Amino acid sequence: MERHQLKRSFIALALFSQASFATNFGVSSEDKLGQGTEAGLGTVVNIPVANDISESARDAVKLSDGTILVYNGTFDPKLSVYANNAWSDLTFSGWSTVNNGTYGGIASDNRFVWVTDMSTGGDPDDALHGIVQIDLDGQMPDFRFAEDIEPIDLTLGKDGLLYALWPGGSPEGRFVNVYNPNDASFIKTISLADIFGHTGHRSIAVDENSNMYIADWDGDIQMIDRNGNVLHTLDVGGSLYDVDIVDGKVIAGDRFGDVYIADLQLQGYQEYAISDLNAQFDDFGHGVFILGDSVDTSNIIIDYIFADDFE
Ligand SMILES: [Ca+2]
Numbered sequence: 253m254e255r256h257q258l259k260r261s262f263i264a265l266a267l268f269s270q271a272s273f274a275t276n277f278g279v280s281s282e283d284k285l286g287q288g289t290e291a292g293l294g295t296v297v298n299i300p301v302a303n304d305i306s307e308s309a310r311d312a313v314k315l316s317d318g319t320i321l322v323y324n325g326t327f328d329p330k331l332s333v334y335a336n337n338a339w340s341d342l343t344f345s346g347w348s349t350v351n352n353g354t355y356g357g358i359a360s361d362n363r364f365v366w367v368t369d370m371s372t373g374g375d376p377d378d379a380l381h382g383i384v385q386i387d388l389d390g391q392m393p394d395f396r397f398a399e400d401i402e403p404i405d406l407t408l409g410k411d412g413l414l415y416a417l418w419p420g421g422s423p424e425g426r427f428v429n430v431y432n433p434n435d436a437s438f439i440k441t442i443s444l445a446d447i448f449g450h451t452g453h454r455s456i457a458v459d460e461n462s463n464m465y466i467a468d469w470d471g472d473i474q475m476i477d478r479n480g481n482v483l484h485t486l487d488v489g490g491s492l493y494d495v496d497i498v499d500g501k502v503i504a505g506d507r508f509g510d511v512y513i514a515d516l517q518l519q520g521y522q523e524y525a526i527s528d529l530n531a532q533f534d535d536f537g538h539g540v541f542i543l544g545d546s547v548d549t550s551n552i553i554i555d556y557i558f559a560d561d562f563e
């Protein structure tokens with residue numbers, strides 16, 4: 253091998269090993285969006301306060317074109333859309349959540365957006381609850397479904413199904429309802445109470461094999477398969493706000509400004525304070541939501557998944 257070829261393969265190796273340690277991820281915390289890697293959240297933007305009464309931004313999801321959607325508020329939230337360095341807002345009558353810091357979930361397949369909706373006071377419509385679907389293309393009327401539950405988090409699984417964690421209250425999140433996002437039809441209920449007992453759960457993420465990752469206030473991330481078998485438990489210690497599968501990692505945020513990045517088998521994790529990753533975040537630490545990814549469901553055949561997995 254000639255010298256320039258050697259040099260080139262050395263550079264390629266160096267780039268590869270650097271890439272293998274970098275996780276691309278983002279957070280929503282302190283009414284800011286931060287994006288970057290474990291080496292630093294180099295991009296931070298302020299989320300506009302959506303209402304006259306200050307309501308904090310909650311969870312957020314990133315579309316494949318880089319557009320970011322934020323569950324922005326509590327009793328009268330906006331769907332705040334960040335694209336081309338500019339913000340715009342959408343909303344839906346009666347959309348609201350109980351004001352617990354960890355509540356509020358959002359997911360998207362790049363066209364439709366799903367958000368959790370709970371029963372709250374205020375306008376008469378605010379008592380309505382379930383899952384709200386919003387069409388970013390504005391072609392299909394936005395609507396509410398799953399009106400028999402009050403979800404505190406939801407996720408579009410990498411398997412193409414929509415999972416909602418419910419109810420609120422204490423202990424919260426004892427059940428997961430599964431829906432077909434193509435037609436909002438109900439598929440099944442999974443009882444976390446049957447698996448873990450009478451204990452609370454705060455957030456859910458789901459991989460392409462329908463394995464569920466459940467994040468808890470006591471600091472556990474639990475991996476369970478579609479039949480309810482507990483595969484792994486990882487105790488990261490923090491009071492967890494949110495969990496997502498991003499860039500091939502399980503990433504959770506906690507109550508005090510920390511992010512936990514684990515492998516998909518939950519064999520180990522690294523902990524980062526977001527204030528160390530960018531000084532615009534407060535050293536004191538505030539609740540951290542993980543910026544989830546949209547899921548392209550166009551090549552996923554839902555009928556096949558439930559013929560196999562949900563009988
Ligand atoms: Ca409501």
Ligand SMILES: [Ca+2]
Pocket residue numbers: 311312494495496541542543544
């Ligand atoms: Ca999230």
